Amino acid sequence: MIDNFHNEFFGIGIQNGKTPENLGVLWRSAQNLGASFIFTIGNRYAKQACDTHNAVKSMPYYHYDDFEEFYNHLPKGARIVGVELTDEAQDLETFHHPRRCVYLLGAEDHGLTRQAIEKSHMLVKFKSEFSLNVAVAGSIIMYDRGINKPRS
Structure with a gap:
């Protein structure tokens, strides 16, 4: 019998993030809320992230120079879920x-690129009049995944 837990994974990342602090907060939330890995696309800030729990030692981190590199290295069977208002x-x-996906968040000031939106397998948003801080938005998505378990 196949163990469904091992057939399920998710990663979460930011495209063109503004600050290392946002990545650090998202990384800590990802560690606490069950993500398998975290990633960044683009290079708007120094690659150092504030990480009070030293999550870098317990969770894989991937960096991609651009969306094409990210897209070409998606895990087999993973769906891109773009988070965009x-x-x-x-x-x-x-x-x-x-069951298998990567959640892709954009920076607060620009959101996801048109290419990222077009290549996303699905888009999701939550009720908010204005965009939220990227780490907060990512935490909400991961929390919702935890309480609304993926379906086969």
Whole structure:
């Protein structure tokens, strides 16, 4: 019998993040909320992140220079879930999390690139009049995944 836990994983990352502090907070949340790995795309800030729990030693971190490099290195079978405040995005309240996916967040000031939105397998948003801090948005997504378990 196949153990479903081992067939399920998720990673979370930021495209063109503004500050290392956001990555550090997201990294800590990812460690606490069950992510398998964390990643960044682009290079808007120094690669050092504030990490009060030293998550770098307990969770893989990947950096990609651009979206194409990220896309070409997606784990087999993983779906890209873009987190973006657009009309096309599905509400988080009714969203069914994929068993294997990567959640892709954009920076607060620019969001995801058009290419990232077009290449995402699905888009999700939550009720918010304005964009949230990227680490907060990522934490909400991961928390929701934890309470609304992925379906087969």
